[in-house]
């Protein structure tokens with residue numbers, strides 16, 4: 659089964675139609691960019707996929723969740739199966755990196771201290787910042803904070819990562835590091851959908867590209883000139 663499949667979907671913001679006739683499919687291991695001008699509806703598309711906006715027509719699923727039948731009480735379960743990464747990292751600044759991760763584990767139902775600790779260090783290791791576990795977020799660079807945010811997204815072994823402008827606050831070199839990390843994650847089985855303004859990154863890394871414009875979503879290319887095995891952190 660595909661990780662995401664939407665057919666003839668519509669998305670509204672309040673009463674206005676933002677996106678119409680959405681048809682999109684994402685399989686395991688795929689990495690897809692969502693590009694488009696400011697206000698075109700990229701964030702609205704991602705929000706629909708994590709249950710913040712409804713899929714107003716047609717049919718669609720994310721993982722095993724039917725987006726047309728999604729009940730409020732299922733949203734936390736859907737979000738456990740999706741890792742979300744934002745432009746501004748959104749770490750809790752009043753506690754250490756490890757405590758940020760333990761907080762998420764606790765609020766998603768983990769109870770055993772030793773297992774929580776082990777998983778927190780494991781995901782930090784996956785993104786190459788295990789040595790920062792006891793630091794406060796403000797002691798980390800932007801790139802390191804975004805790595806922690808990616809680690810947080812990976813905690814519950816999601817089938818999908820939704821990244822909304824994850825490199826928007828990073829310099830070009832650090833942006834590339836985060837891209838390599840996300841591409842490697844996709845290669846290991848977690849699909850990635852990434853909204854971005856940064857066409858230089860899209861050109862450099864290649865892959866499927868969806869363009870949001872004129873109230874619709876169109877697939878514009880499928881390039882693959884990037885070897886993720888050279889990109890492991």
Ligand SMILES: Nc1ncnc2c1ncn2[C@@H]1O[C@H](COP(=O)(O)OP(=O)(O)OP(=O)(O)O)[C@@H](O)[C@H]1O
Nearest residue numbers: 671672676694695696697698699700701702703870
């Ligand atoms: N909470 C809201 N209430 C009403 N309209 C909204 C709301 N959020 C966004 N919109 C409108 O929906 C449309 C799509 O916005 P969206 O944030 O999805 O665009 P975007 O492509 O992600 O833009 P950006 O690149 O600036 O983040 C815009 O016309 C916007 O004004």
